[in-house]
Amino acid sequence: MKLKIDLTVEKSNWHAHYQCNLDTAHVVGVVGRSGSGKSTLLRLLAGLDHHGQGDLQVNAEVWQSELTKRPTEQRQVAMVQQDYLLFPHLNVRQNLELVQKNSTLSVKEQFEIIDNMGIVSWLDLKPDQLSGGQQQRVALASAMLKKPTLLLLDEPLSALDFKTRHQVLAQLKRYLEQFKVPAIYVSHHLDEISSIADHCMLIQNSKIVLCAPTHEVLDHPKLEQSVSAEQFGSVLPIRAVKFDHSDQIMECQINPLSDVKDTEQGQGQTIWVPIDSTQEHSQFHMQIPAKNIILAREPIKDSSLQNCLYGEIIRLTEESDQVLVIVRIDGHDLKVIVSRRAQRQLGLSEQQMIYCHTKSVSLLSPVNSDE
Amino acid sequence: MSAEDFSAIFLTLKLATATTVILLIVGPLIAWQLAMRRGKLSYFIEALVALPLVLPPTVLGFYLLLLFSPNSGPGKFMMAIFGEPLVFSFKGLLIASVIYSLPFVVQPMQAAFRSLDKRLIENMRLLNLGMFDRIFKIIIPLTIPSFMVATLLSFAHTVGEFGVVLMIGGNIPDETRVLSIALFDHVESMNYEAAHELAFGLLAFSLVTLFLVYGYFGKKTHELRWV
Numbered sequence: 298m299k300l301k302i303d304l305t306v307e308k309s310n311w312h313a314h315y316q317c318n319l320d321t322a323h324v325v326g327v328v329g330r331s332g333s334g335k336s337t338l339l340r341l342l343a344g345l346d347h348h349g350q351g352d353l354q355v356n357a358e359v360w361q362s363e364l365t366k367r368p369t370e371q372r373q374v375a376m377v378q379q380d381y382l383l384f385p386h387l388n389v390r391q392n393l394e395l396v397q398k399n400s401t402l403s404v405k406e407q408f409e410i411i412d413n414m415g416i417v418s419w420l421d422l423k424p425d426q427l428s429g430g431q432q433q434r435v436a437l438a439s440a441m442l443k444k445p446t447l448l449l450l451d452e453p454l455s456a457l458d459f460k461t462r463h464q465v466l467a468q469l470k471r472y473l474e475q476f477k478v479p480a481i482y483v484s485h486h487l488d489e490i491s492s493i494a495d496h497c498m499l500i501q502n503s504k505i506v507l508c509a510p511t512h513e514v515l516d517h518p519k520l521e522q523s524v525s526a527e528q529f530g531s532v533l534p535i536r537a538v539k540f541d542h543s544d545q546i547m548e549c550q551i552n553p554l555s556d557v558k559d560t561e562q563g564q565g566q567t568i569w570v571p572i573d574s575t576q577e578h579s580q581f582h583m584q585i586p587a588k589n590i591i592l593a594r595e596p597i598k599d600s601s602l603q604n605c606l607y608g609e610i611i612r613l614t615e616e617s618d619q620v621l622v623i624v625r626i627d628g629h630d631l632k633v634i635v636s637r638r639a640q641r642q643l644g645l646s647e648q649q650m651i652y653c654h655t656k657s658v659s660l661l662s663p664v665n666s667d668e
Numbered sequence: 669m670s671a672e673d674f675s676a677i678f679l680t681l682k683l684a685t686a687t688t689v690i691l692l693i694v695g696p697l698i699a700w701q702l703a704m705r706r707g708k709l710s711y712f713i714e715a716l717v718a719l720p721l722v723l724p725p726t727v728l729g730f731y732l733l734l735l736f737s738p739n740s741g742p743g744k745f746m747m748a749i750f751g752e753p754l755v756f757s758f759k760g761l762l763i764a765s766v767i768y769s770l771p772f773v774v775q776p777m778q779a780a781f782r783s784l785d786k787r788l789i790e791n792m793r794l795l796n797l798g799m800f801d802r803i804f805k806i807i808i809p810l811t812i813p814s815f816m817v818a819t820l821l822s823f824a825h826t827v828g829e830f831g832v833v834l835m836i837g838g839n840i841p842d843e844t845r846v847l848s849i850a851l852f853d854h855v856e857s858m859n860y861e862a863a864h865e866l867a868f869g870l871l872a873f874s875l876v877t878l879f880l881v882y883g884y885f886g887k888k889t890h891e892l893r894w895v
Contacts, residue, residue: 345790369793376794382787386809395795395805443795 298322298447298479301354302505304341304361308348313337313503319496324473326494326511327483329523334503335483336378339449342481343376344369355447372447375440377433379452383424389435390420396442402476407442413468414438429456434465441472448473448480454489466493487524488584491515491532499523518614518621530586531632535565537581540574547572551606552580554628565627568604570658583658587632591654592622594643602654606631610649613640620645624653669865675842676850676866683758683846684826687765691822692815694766695773696781702774703781717774720767728768729835736760736836756838761846764836765826772821780814781807813888817881824877828870 299320306313313334319325329335340346342353344360344367353361360367383392397407411417414434424432433456440448453469454462470493473480484490490497490511497514499507501523507514514520521529534552541548551565570583591597596605608626615621620640622633631653635645645651698717702710720728736754737743746754754760784807792802808815830848837844839853847866854863 343794345793369790370796373796374794378787380787382785382791384788384791384806384810387805395797395801399796 298325299354299356300325301352302338302342304338304349304351304353306337306341306346306348306503307350311503315341315500315503315505317498317505317508319508322479322496324480324482324494324496326490326497326514327481327500328485328487328490328497328514328520329500331485333500333523335500336451337503338500338505339376339451339481339483342447343374343449344372373443373445374447374449375443375445376449377436377440377451377453379455383432383435383439385424388421388423389416389427392424392435393420393439393442396439400442400444402442402444410441410472411438413472414441414465430458430461433457434461437465437469441469441478444476444478446479448478450480451483452485453482454484454486462489469493485524485528487515487528487532488582491584492582521621528584528586529632529634530584530589531630532582532584533626533629533631535568535570535581535583537570537572537576537579538567540577542574546570547574547576549581549583551627551629566606568606568655568658585631585655585658587621587634589655589657590631590633591656592624592633592635592639592643592645593652593654596652597654602656604655604658606653606655608651608653610645610647610651613645613647622651624651626653670862672841672845673850673862673866676845676847677869679758679842679845680827680847683761683765684823686762687769687826688819688822690762690766691769691773692819695770695818695822696777696815698770699774699777700781703778714778718771720769721771725768725829725831726835729764729832732760732764732767732832733836755836756840756844758843761833761837761844764832765829768829768832769822769825772825773818776814776818776821777811780811784810813885816885816888820877820881820885824874828874 300317300322301319302315302317304315315334315338327335327338337346341349342355342360349361350363351361352363353359355372358367359365360372383389384395387395393411400407402410411420414437416431416435416438419427419431419435424435427435433453437450437453440450454465457465466489472478473493482490482494494511497507497509497511498505499514499517499519501519507517507519509517515532535549536552537547537549539548540546547570549568549570551568553565568583570581591602606624606626608624608631610622611625611630612623613620614623615637619634619636622635622640622645624631624633633653635643698713702714702717733755734740735742736746738747738753738755743753743755750759752759754763788806788810792806797806827847829846830852833844833846833849834852837846837849839845839849847870851863851866851870854860854866
């Protein structure tokens with residue numbers, strides 16, 4: 298998808314400017330604080346906001362310019378909103394039928410989508426008989442059935458529980474690849490963004506301040522202001538190697554970046570993660586919040602800390618009362634936040650080797666094996 | 669009850685039915701525009717529609733009489749369209765009733781449309797639904813209790829019409845002699861027993877209608893406000 302956005306919104310007490318050029322994006326993640334203007338951007342893309350002025354091009358088509366504005370009906374987009382409403386008087390089947398009538402997908406493909414999203418057993422239920430998460434799944438299926446030119450997703454999985462969220466995310470990812478449907482994906486969850494988006498926009502104060510490949514954005518210092526302190530951290534790819542049945546824990550290895558030579562036999566460091574045995578050999582992303590890492594010059598013994606990674610400090614950035622330390626682990630950058638006092642006492646400096654103990658890691662969605 | 673009274677009842681039902689059918693087409697269209705648009709013009713139209721609520725029916729009747737009169741300019745034009753003078757005719761009465769009962773359809777429908785969740789309306793656009801689907805699959809089913817209220821109010825209000833009819837309809841049996849006029853005749857001729865029959869019938873009918881409006885369907889319009 299080629300995306301060219303240059304839109305301005307002027308309201309009495311609110312001003313927004315969105316500018317961004319992407320040539321080859323497929324799924325574009327949108328990150329930003331609540332109220333930073335993420336949803337407005339989606340509404341502008343859908344043609345639902347009347348205040349937007351400027352230019353908008355999607356692929357080779359002009360959706361908005363000084364002279365014209367293509368109405369929502371002719372943009373062929375689909376949108377799933379956080380508090381999406383299905384038509385309340387229609388059951389799930391009837392809601393989906395409204396989309397299916399105009400769908401370019403074959404009946405078989407349509408059925409597969411409904412089946413994959415796990416909503417078959419709710420077809421005869423009304424929206425108010427479904428939970429919020431179930432409604433979101435139906436809404437997502439409905440948007441998929443349309444096979445839109447652009448799928449706009451505003452926190453589409455916010456009401457789902459952790460496990461379902463990652464199942465549905467995997468289905469969504471597969472769908473977007475299979476049918477070559479480009480998408481814009483707004484989320485507060487960096488794990489969702491990192492597992493689905495190839496490019497990413499960072500929105501701050503109603504402006505796109507960053508628009509680049511996802512790994513660059515997720516590693517960018519500007520991101521820190523836009524995510525909760527708990528979420529700010531690093532994302533590393535890992536592989537489940539062997540399940541330890543006696544301790545009920547999975548032995549995983551970090552996937553080293555391919556161009557890294559200094560790892561033993563090309564294997565990454567080991568990390569223990571509490572997942573069940575069926576996940577053996579799956580690939581994951583692991584997020585480690587920067588505040589959850591304890592740095593040590595020597596490995597800490599006789600403690601409950603299970604995971605210890607070893608790497609080189611490549612950068613120290615001093616911020617007001619704390620220090621951001623970047624440690625290179627198997628070619629990946631691990632962000633660690635320590636206090637100034639701790640930095641001074643440990644005598645941290647660049648090019649120093651250091652032990653990183655982590656208490657908790659969170660796992661992101663399994664990566665498709667064909668990747 | 670005399671044959672004349674039955675004829676008056678039949679004529680009244682015919683007038684109220686025809687008025688309601690026309691209003692159920694015209695009213696929601698006006699109400700939709702008023703609910704979706706905000707502007708000086710829409711406030712003016714809103715005021716215009718609401719006029720019959722506050723004007724004495726005789727004012728409306730007086731101007732319609734001038735308008736329908738074959739001697740006036742507009743009256744000649746109307747005569748060319750309808751082929752007969754509208755004054756003292758059923759057609760004239762029908763046009764007057766439509767204007768007179770318009771707010772009783774427009775106002776509840778406007779409130780109903782305005783209470784529809786904006787996101788549902790946006791969703792219709794995102795799904796690129798055709799006009800038929802929008803109206804008959806989404807909007808009407810979501811506002812059906814208000815349609816019932818509007819139907820009952822417009823029907824009952826037309827049945828209860830008197831002043832306008834008196835001004836432009838006169839008292840022609842089978843043409844313009846509706847219930848309220850027949851009742852007036854009975855009272856004038858001191859035939860209180862016949863007057864009672866019609867008056868009590870009207871009273872009971874109106875009470876039941878209003879009970880349905882405020883009780884059953886009124887409750888439903890709140891229940892069905894969905895979100």
